[in-house]
Amino acid sequence: MSFKPDRFSTRRDTLAFIICLLLSVSARVAPPPVQDSLARAISSTVLAPFLWVQEQAELIRASRGRYALVVESRDAALVTAFTARALEEENERLRELLALSARLPMEHVSAEVLHQAAPTTGLMVVLAAGRQDGVVPRAPVIAPGGLMGVVQSVTARSSVALIWTHPDFRVSAMTLDGSVFGIVAPRGAEGPNTPLLELSGVPYQDRLQPGTQIYTSGLGGPSGVYPRGIPIGEILAVAEELEGWSRTYVVRPAVHPAAVSHVVVLTGPGVDLRAAFSRQEP
Amino acid sequence: MSSRGDGLRLVAVLLLLAVLQFALRPFLGDFRSAPDLLLLALLVFAIRARPGEAAVAGFTVGLMVDSLTPVAFGAGALAHTCVGYLAAWGKAVFFAENLLVNAGFFFVGTWLRDLLVLVAGRHMDQTTMMWQLFFWSPIKALTTALVGVVVLVVFRRWLRIRITE
Numbered sequence: 001m002s003f004k005p006d007r008f009s010t011r012r013d014t015l016a017f018i019i020c021l022l023l024s025v026s027a028r029v030a031p032p033p034v035q036d037s038l039a040r041a042i043s044s045t046v047l048a049p050f051l052w053v054q055e056q057a058e059l060i061r062a063s064r065g066r067y068a069l070v071v072e073s074r075d076a077a078l079v080t081a082f083t084a085r086a087l088e089e090e091n092e093r094l095r096e097l098l099a100l101s102a103r104l105p106m107e108h109v110s111a112e113v114l115h116q117a118a119p120t121t122g123l124m125v126v127l128a129a130g131r132q133d134g135v136v137p138r139a140p141v142i143a144p145g146g147l148m149g150v151v152q153s154v155t156a157r158s159s160v161a162l163i164w165t166h167p168d169f170r171v172s173a174m175t176l177d178g179s180v181f182g183i184v185a186p187r188g189a190e191g192p193n194t195p196l197l198e199l200s201g202v203p204y205q206d207r208l209q210p211g212t213q214i215y216t217s218g219l220g221g222p223s224g225v226y227p228r229g230i231p232i233g234e235i236l237a238v239a240e241e242l243e244g245w246s247r248t249y250v251v252r253p254a255v256h257p258a259a260v261s262h263v264v265v266l267t268g269p270g271v272d273l274r275a276a277f278s279r280q281e282p
Numbered sequence: 283m284s285s286r287g288d289g290l291r292l293v294a295v296l297l298l299l300a301v302l303q304f305a306l307r308p309f310l311g312d313f314r315s316a317p318d319l320l321l322l323a324l325l326v327f328a329i330r331a332r333p334g335e336a337a338v339a340g341f342t343v344g345l346m347v348d349s350l351t352p353v354a355f356g357a358g359a360l361a362h363t364c365v366g367y368l369a370a371w372g373k374a375v376f377f378a379e380n381l382l383v384n385a386g387f388f389f390v391g392t393w394l395r396d397l398l399v400l401v402a403g404r405h406m407d408q409t410t411m412m413w414q415l416f417f418w419s420p421i422k423a424l425t426t427a428l429v430g431v432v433v434l435v436v437f438r439r440w441l442r443i444r445i446t447e
Contacts, residue, residue, distance in 0.1 A: 013334030013367075020341035020363040027348070028356025028402065035355035042349035054304035061308040115313035117303065117320065117422070119396040119414055120353040120403060122313075153352070160352060167405055188409035192417040195410065258312055 036153050043126070044155040051114060051158055055128040058112040058261070065091055093261060096144035106227065107268030109133045113261055114158070122195075122257060123166040125149075129265060130157040138225050140216075140266045146231030146254030146277065147171065147216060148263055159265075163257045164232075165195050171225075173199055173232055174217040180206040181217055184232050187239070187250060193258070197233055197251040204245055208235045214251055218272065227266065229273035291440040292330060299323040299433070314418040317425040318392060320347065324362060325391045326433065326441065328369035329384075340366025354403030361398030365391050379444050381431055388430035392423035 027035065043051065069091045111129035115121055129135050131154050139151040141161045149163040162169060165186050173184040180202055187198035199214060212235040218228025233251040240248040303319035310316035324343050328336040344362030348355045369391050396419040400411050434443055 010332075010334070013332055013337070013371075016334030017337040017363065017367045020337045020367075021360065024341060024344065024356050024360035024363055026356070027345070027359055028354065030356070035352060038345075039349040039352040039355060042345060047346055047349060050300065050304040053301060054307055057305045058308045115307060116347070116350045117307075117313065117316060117318035118347045118351050118358060119314075119399050119419060119422075120351045120357075120405070122414075123353045123405065124351045126350055160350075165410070166353065167407065186407070188407045189413050190409075192413045258314060261308070 039160070040153055040155050043158060043160075048157065051126065051128070054114045055112055058114065058128065062094060062112075062262070066094070093144065106266055106273070107134070109135055109265045109267055111135075111159075111263055111265055113263055115258075123163055124152070125161050125163060125257070127151070127159045127161055127263065127265065128157075130155050130159050132156050134267045135159045135265050136267065140226050140230065141263050142230055142266065143255045143260045143263050146233070147226070148255050148257065148260060150225055151265060161263075161265075164197065164253060164255075165257060171232065172217040172219040173214045175208070176213055176215060178217070180208060181219075182249075184214065184251060193256075195253065195256075196236075197253050198239055198248055199235070199251050200246070200248040202247045202249060204242070204247060207247075208249055210235050210237060215277075227273055229277065231277050288442055291437075292327070295433070295437050295440055296323045296327055299326070314414075315421040315425060317429040318395075318422060319426075319429065321362070321365075321392055321395055322388065322426055322430050322433065324366055325369050325388055325430065328366055328391075329373050329443065330441065331370050333367050333370040333374070336366035336370035337363050338366075340364070354399075354405050357399050357402035360402045361395050364398055365395045368394070381434070384434055385427040385431050388427040389423045392426045393419050396422070 027038065030038075109129050111127040111133070114126040114128055116126065127135070127141070135151055135154050137151055137154055141148045141150060147164060149161045149166070149169065151159050152162045153160045164171075164184075167186060169186055171184045172181065174181045182199040182202040184197050184199050187196045189195045199208075202208065214232045214234065216226040216228060216230040216232060218224060218226065220226075231254040233253040236250040236252050238247055239250045242248075299319045300323055303323075306319075307313070307316070320343055324336070324340055327339050331339065340362035341359050343366075344359030347358040347362065351358075369387070373387070393415075397415060400406060400414060406414065434441065438444070
């Protein structure tokens with residue numbers, strides 16, 4: 001180790017640091033509309049070429065997966081067991097998405113998920129579909145398993161979706177038969193790979209059994225955010241009881257955001273989607 | 283080698299890391315453990331730059347990160363500014379040419395960035411934040427440090443860095 005006093009921080013360095021800190025704090029405390037405008041401006045200009053590169057890389061990965069699967073089916077010996085398994089999983093996800101896409105009775109857009117490296121990327125993701133594709137703010141985002149989140153902001157070619165892990169996420173939920181209603185919100189994590197949801201506000205007299213599937217209720221009608229019938233998760237256990245009043249249940253989410261590479265953004269007026277997901281019922 | 287040539291080579295390496303960050307992302311597996319090449323570019327820049335320049339570069343990188351995941355806009359800018367400044371200042375005070383020390387430098391820089399983003403953002407519940415900070419962030423810091431070492435070894439001449447064992 002050698003000492004290099006000539007590269008110590010000077011007054012100019014300190015000043016630059018303080019100015020950057022002040023600008024950062026200003027950005028942090030700015031009103032949300034200003035933050036949204038800034039984020040949209042940067043991602044649609046400076047970052048646009050980089051996002052385009054990532055979108056193309058995502059397409060190449062998916063195409064490569066499908067192509068290699070065809071090759072593997074003709075000559076399995078050419079593909080190692082590990083690669084084949086990974087490609088099969090990728091292909092399975094794409095097949096599920098295509099099947100879901102065909103079953104959906106409302107207008108929708110398919111999009112690649114462009115995961116980023118920041119520690120907050122588990123709460124929000126960039127989608128490779130934007131205004132030009134018909135995506136609008138507050139459009140529901142779903143994966144083959146169920147609900148993923150909601151579009152928060154849109155640029156011409158990309159959009160940002162808030163995922164169900166975000167602390168601000170809320171959705172009105174119900175059981176399949178529509179007999180029990182409640183509000184679903186994120187509930188921390190049980191482990192590094194097991195984020196959970198909770199269903200609160202369930203009337204005390206309505207007891208839900210573990211394994212019961214929970215769907216979006218569609219409350220709010222055509223002007224609501226989420227259409228009826230998108231799977232959210234399944235009941236794991238009772239979390240809290242407000243004696244004689246209501247219960248809160250722990251819910252295992254239907255979709256794990258880290259495992260999703262492609263999603264569907266619903267763009268049309270809301271309809272009941274229970275039938276579209278019914279083939280996935282156990 | 284001329285100073286202008288050095289600068290161009292440094293810019294080329296930083297640009298390469300920025301492009302690879304987006305081009306390789308789909309192939310790097312789980313985003314929570316994959317190396318952060320954008321942050322690595324900032325740390326590599328901080329090795330060569332003055333603290334003030336590194337702070338400005340950190341602020342710029344942070345704004346980009348915030349724009350991609352605007353969960354807590356400004357938190358990324360704040361965290362990257364601090365990490366850029368501290369990294370350049372730290373390298374000036376304790377300058378080391380040892381590969382392991384550089385790996386540690388990348389590891390600490392990445393973990394510190396995650397810590398500052400989460401603390402400044404205050405958008406995660408306690409359990410999720412603990413898992414992120416003490417499980418995923420160290421893995422990400424480790425993968426970033428490994429890639430950082432490879433970058434230093436491969437581009438040591440371009441970056442004008444002397445590496446000792």
